[in-house]
Amino acid sequence: MTPARKRTVRLVVALSAAVILASALIYTSFSAASPALSPTQLVRQAQPGRSYQVTGTVARGSVHRAGEILHFSVQDRAGGTTIPLSYTGTVPDPFREGREVIVTVQKQGSAYVGERNSLITKCPSKYKTAPAGENQSS
Amino acid sequence: MNVVVFVLILALLAIVVAIVSAPLRRRPAVPEHDEQVPQAPLAADLAAAREAKYQEIRDAELDYRTGKLSREDYEAVDAGLRAEAIEILDRIERAEAEAGRSA
Amino acid sequence: MASLGFACLLLALGVCAYGIGASLYGVRSGRVEFSESGRRAVYALAAILTVAFAVLELAFLRSDFAFNTVADTSSRTTPGFYKAAAVWSSQEGSLLLWAWLLSLWSSLALFLTRKRMRDVAAYATAVLLGFGGFFVGLMIFYANPFATTHPAPAEGVGLDPLLRFPTMMIHPPMLYSGYTLCTIPFAFGVGALLARRVDADWIKAIRRFAFAAWLFLGVGILLGARWSYSELGWGGYWGWDAVENASLMPWLTGTAFLHSLMIQEKRGMLKVWNVSLVLATGTLAVMGTFLVRSGVLNSIHAFGGATLGVPFVTLIGILIAGSIYLVVSRRDMLRSEHRLDSLLSRESMFIANNLVLVGLCFVIFWGTYFPLISEALTGQESSVGPPWFDRYTVPLALVLVLLSGIGPVIAWRRATLANARRNFLAPLGAAATALVVLLAVGVDRKPFALAMFCCAAFVLGSVAQEFVRGTRVRRAIADESAPRALLALVRRNRRRYGGYVVHVGMAVLFIGVAASSSFQHASEPSLSPGQSTRVGAYTVRYVRPTASVTPQYDRAHTGSTLALGAEVDVTKNGRHVATLQPSEGFYASQDPTQGTVGSLIGGQPVSHVSMDGGVTRDVWSAIAPNIEAPALQRIIRAGNANLTGEATLVALGYLARVYLKSSPTAQFHFIVSPLVMWIWIGGLIVFGGGLIAVWPVPSTARRRVAARARARAERALARA
Numbered sequence: 001m002t003p004a005r006k007r008t009v010r011l012v013v014a015l016s017a018a019v020i021l022a023s024a025l026i027y028t029s030f031s032a033a034s035p036a037l038s039p040t041q042l043v044r045q046a047q048p049g050r051s052y053q054v055t056g057t058v059a060r061g062s063v064h065r066a067g068e069i070l071h072f073s074v075q076d077r078a079g080g081t082t083i084p085l086s087y088t089g090t091v092p093d094p095f096r097e098g099r100e101v102i103v104t105v106q107k108q109g110s111a112y113v114g115e116r117n118s119l120i121t122k123c124p125s126k127y128k129t130a131p132a133g134e135n136q137s138s
Numbered sequence: 139m140n141v142v143v144f145v146l147i148l149a150l151l152a153i154v155v156a157i158v159s160a161p162l163r164r165r166p167a168v169p170e171h172d173e174q175v176p177q178a179p180l181a182a183d184l185a186a187a188r189e190a191k192y193q194e195i196r197d198a199e200l201d202y203r204t205g206k207l208s209r210e211d212y213e214a215v216d217a218g219l220r221a222e223a224i225e226i227l228d229r230i231e232r233a234e235a236e237a238g239r240s241a
Numbered sequence: 242m243a244s245l246g247f248a249c250l251l252l253a254l255g256v257c258a259y260g261i262g263a264s265l266y267g268v269r270s271g272r273v274e275f276s277e278s279g280r281r282a283v284y285a286l287a288a289i290l291t292v293a294f295a296v297l298e299l300a301f302l303r304s305d306f307a308f309n310t311v312a313d314t315s316s317r318t319t320p321g322f323y324k325a326a327a328v329w330s331s332q333e334g335s336l337l338l339w340a341w342l343l344s345l346w347s348s349l350a351l352f353l354t355r356k357r358m359r360d361v362a363a364y365a366t367a368v369l370l371g372f373g374g375f376f377v378g379l380m381i382f383y384a385n386p387f388a389t390t391h392p393a394p395a396e397g398v399g400l401d402p403l404l405r406f407p408t409m410m411i412h413p414p415m416l417y418s419g420y421t422l423c424t425i426p427f428a429f430g431v432g433a434l435l436a437r438r439v440d441a442d443w444i445k446a447i448r449r450f451a452f453a454a455w456l457f458l459g460v461g462i463l464l465g466a467r468w469s470y471s472e473l474g475w476g477g478y479w480g481w482d483a484v485e486n487a488s489l490m491p492w493l494t495g496t497a498f499l500h501s502l503m504i505q506e507k508r509g510m511l512k513v514w515n516v517s518l519v520l521a522t523g524t525l526a527v528m529g530t531f532l533v534r535s536g537v538l539n540s541i542h543a544f545g546g547a548t549l550g551v552p553f554v555t556l557i558g559i560l561i562a563g564s565i566y567l568v569v570s571r572r573d574m575l576r577s578e579h580r581l582d583s584l585l586s587r588e589s590m591f592i593a594n595n596l597v598l599v600g601l602c603f604v605i606f607w608g609t610y611f612p613l614i615s616e617a618l619t620g621q622e623s624s625v626g627p628p629w630f631d632r633y634t635v636p637l638a639l640v641l642v643l644l645s646g647i648g649p650v651i652a653w654r655r656a657t658l659a660n661a662r663r664n665f666l667a668p669l670g671a672a673a674t675a676l677v678v679l680l681a682v683g684v685d686r687k688p689f690a691l692a693m694f695c696c697a698a699f700v701l702g703s704v705a706q707e708f709v710r711g712t713r714v715r716r717a718i719a720d721e722s723a724p725r726a727l728l729a730l731v732r733r734n735r736r737r738y739g740g741y742v743v744h745v746g747m748a749v750l751f752i753g754v755a756a757s758s759s760f761q762h763a764s765e766p767s768l769s770p771g772q773s774t775r776v777g778a779y780t781v782r783y784v785r786p787t788a789s790v791t792p793q794y795d796r797a798h799t800g801s802t803l804a805l806g807a808e809v810d811v812t813k814n815g816r817h818v819a820t821l822q823p824s825e826g827f828y829a830s831q832d833p834t835q836g837t838v839g840s841l842i843g844g845q846p847v848s849h850v851s852m853d854g855g856v857t858r859d860v861w862s863a864i865a866p867n868i869e870a871p872a873l874q875r876i877i878r879a880g881n882a883n884l885t886g887e888a889t890l891v892a893l894g895y896l897a898r899v900y901l902k903s904s905p906t907a908q909f910h911f912i913v914s915p916l917v918m919w920i921w922i923g924g925l926i927v928f929g930g931g932l933i934a935v936w937p938v939p940s941t942a943r944r945r946v947a948a949r950a951r952a953r954a955e956r957a958l959a960r961a
Contacts, residue, residue: 003580007580021600022603025603025604025607025633026607028629028632029607029608029611029625029629030615030623032625032626032628032629033611033615033623033624033625033629034623034624034625034626035621035622035623036612036621036622036623036624051626053623053624065767065908067767068765068766068767088765089765090474090475090476090477090765090910091474091865091908092474092475093403093473093474093825093845093846093847093848094403094845104626115626117475118626140244143242143244143245143248146245147244147245147248147252150248150249150252150288150289150292151252153285153288154252154256154285154288154289157281157284157285157288158256158259158260158263158278158281158282158285159278160278160281161273161274161275161277161278161281162274162275162278164274182357182358182442183440183441183442186440186441186442186445187441190441190506190507193506193507194507194653196734197507197653197737198652198653198654200711200714200734200737201652201653202652203710203714204707204710204711204714205660205663205664205710206650206651206652206656206660206661206664207652207655207656207657207660208657208659208660211652211655211656211657215653215654215655
């Protein structure tokens with residue numbers, strides 16, 4: 001084999017390895033991903049045993065604790081569908097009723113169970129923007 | 139207050155214009171510089187290549203002494219590197235000679 | 242003063258536009274005085290932005306709430322230290338910080354290269370001013386830090402309590418320095434391609450800046466991890482969050498570049514690869530800023546509504562398309578001067594390391610941008626979690642650590658198999674010893690952690706062997722004592738031995754990561770005073786509640802109006818280990834609907850973590866006291882109904898007293914993590930090694946070395 005030919009072979013082997021690895025990566029990312037849904041979409045689409053990422057606000061008066069388990073309900077941003085869920089693990093500091101949260105859940109029976117430590121609180125916009133009327137800039 | 143701010147802005151503007159325009163105001167010194175410019179890249183390249191080659195020679199020696207290269211390999215590598223270094227030194231000499239002639 | 246600040250921005254935009262024009266005209270027409278003037282435009286930009294930044298900083302320190310950003314992110318009750326740091330907590334302020342740091346670092350880079358590579362530097366000047374102009378333009382048209390409101394509000398909202406931690410002062414500037422420094426090699430890379438000067442010279446000119454970018458970014462990332470771990474209430478240091486990933490990606494490609502550039506310097510190989518890495522690093526740095534500033538991906542870092550998507554996407558599009566065009570159109574000049582001599586050589590190890598690093602970067606890129614990718618491809622936004630990242634990054638990290646041990650013992654150009662075998666004896670011995678010891682003490686449940694420990698032992702063995710052999714050689718030549726020989730060895734080969742130290746630091750860091758992630762014990766119990774629970778080998782007991790009222794008594798100095806916490810006793814086998822005092826801080830809000838007392842503590846509550854750090858393990862604790870307890874809520878309601886002004890503080894005092902007496906059941910979070918401290922120690926070692934490698938070599942020493950090498954080459958010439 002000439003050196004040039006050897007190099008070509010080497011290159012082809014390396015490239016095909018890269019392609020195989022990349023396709024594995026891409027394939028698993030699609031199969032392991034959890035779709036981001038609102039509570040309404042979740043109720044419509046959820047299948048048991050698959051993970052979904054729910055985005056919504058924490059319903060007023062729904063938060064209560066039982067030992068290590070935190071129970072709360074997530075509501076569509078615009079109001080409407082509310083789903084109850086039980087969650088274990090770290091609760092971020094900004095978690096409050098009425099705040100927007102993202103949590104990964106699985107459907108178990110008619111209830112939803114949050115994946116451990118998957119709760120993320122979006123920083124409250126209320127905290128950031130000044131009350132209306134203070135926003136005109138000069 | 140507004141007057142103070144206005145004066146500050148003007149002062150800043152003046153400073154900026156002074157900094158930026160300085161090279162444009164010193165015209166006479168420039169042409170001399172300009173002639174050297176085409177020469178500079180080659181010399182700088184060669185100097186960089188020479189430094190890199192010296193570093194490589196030293197690295198090979200260290201590799202040999204710390205037992206990473208066998209004696210035969212070291213001698214082959216070292217001879218090759220030295221030949222390359224000499225080639226670069228020759229090219230530098232030639233470039234310098236040319237520069238001397240054209241000056 | 243706000244108008245002075247805004248005038249500075251307008252002036253800055255003008256200077257950028259002029260500088261781009263002048264340097265491009267200068268290099269195109271060969272009129273050096275114009276490129277010189279363009280370079281000075283960068284200095285002027287630095288001066289202007291320094292004034293602008295000072296104006297804003299002053300407004301924060303003086304609590305000038307006429308400035309909208311001050312009113313939104315600071316307040317009179319915000320402690321002074323955090324007023325100073327609050328500048329970069331807002332969108333507007335962080336853009337200004339970015340532009341300012343960019344102008345400073347660019348000035349330094351262009352000053353140091355002022356006598357070299359005039360054409361490359363002129364193009365680089367234009368590129369850097371382009372970045373500067375982009376960020377200044379963003380501030381002028383989208384996010385003006387000098388916007389004001391009249392009349393000024395009496396009080397500001399205050400700095401987000403989540404940001405009230407000492408690291409706030411240093412983490413963002415470090416990270417932004419890293420990001421902006423990444424654009425300098427980018428600019429010179431573009432310059433070299435445009436000027437068709439893709440030789441060793443430009444690599445040499447930017448080497449130090451690439452290294453500095455790598456160092457700053459690394460320190461910034463590590464400080465962020467440390468912040469997350471020791472201050473935030475979740476107890477982790479890395480969560481594969483989009484913003485964390487965004488900073489890691491340019492660091493990975495930068496690491497790859499620092500290795501492969503040595504091959505180009507020595508052998509004239511990998512030119513396309515190197516210039517692509519440089520361009521990718523710069524682009525990834527801008528994309529990182531975009532991720533934070535656009536709010537396009539869900540992240541715990543997405544503070545505030547960010548709306549800079551469109552301009553950033555445009556810029557990134559230009560960067561990517563331009564980079565590809567430049568590399569493709571200049572590919573003839575980027576041809577290698579040499580070929581690999583042997584697969585068993587340090588060059589090929591570097592190439593392997595580059596492939597792994599870039600692969601790692603690709604994995605992280607795919608995972609981070611997956612929500613966008615999946616939405617574009619399937620119409621359904623989906624995301625991948627930490628387990629997906631771990632599945633790929635853990636094996637790649639193992640290979641990487643292993644390679645960092647193999648590289649040092651393999652010679653440049655070609656290694657002899659017999660020698661290599663002998664050189665691997667000690668490192669393999671170290672790895673085998675580690676394996677036997679670990680299995681003997683019963684660490685056998687986590688194969689990946691075990692593999693990581695062995696790989697790290699391999700690295701430590703190989704680097705130790707390198708130092709010992711090098712010192713021995715040096716002693717044989719110079720007849721010096723061992724410590725002096727070691728010092729001289731390192732001083733004469735800074736990059737080589739500095740790099741080895743970095744490898745040691747990374748190995749130590751990965752030991753910490755593997756141990757703490759695999760052998761952690763966590764528990765989230767609800768406890769009342771007197772109750773206890775077990776966490777790993779430790780027993781923790783809730784001794785008694787603690788409370789403090791008003792900002793001046795806040796033990797964490799973050800300006801909380803109320804802090805409720807607990808004293809926790811940690812014991813192991815009946816012996817006292819530590820007393821921890823976790824608490825939760827409550828902050829004032831500006832929301833009048835919460836009532837006079839309620840609004841005093843109606844802001845966002847923040848955990849104050851308390852931990853006992855140690856060489857072998859950290860005991861970490863956080864508490865979420867039950868502020869919703871009826872006894873406490875009754876006081877707040879009564880206060881809201883009856884009290885105003887100063888008297889509301891009395892209600893808080895009473896509330897604290899009731900909390901201390903009735904002490905409702907509190908939610909705790911305990912973590913016992915082994916070897917976490919070694920992550921930070923490893924980081925310090927990396928930092929130290931980086932400093933050794935990047936420290937400027939005194940010019941006389943360099944000259945002496947060069948003279949000696951030349952003499953030797955000439956001797957060889959005589960022999961030939």
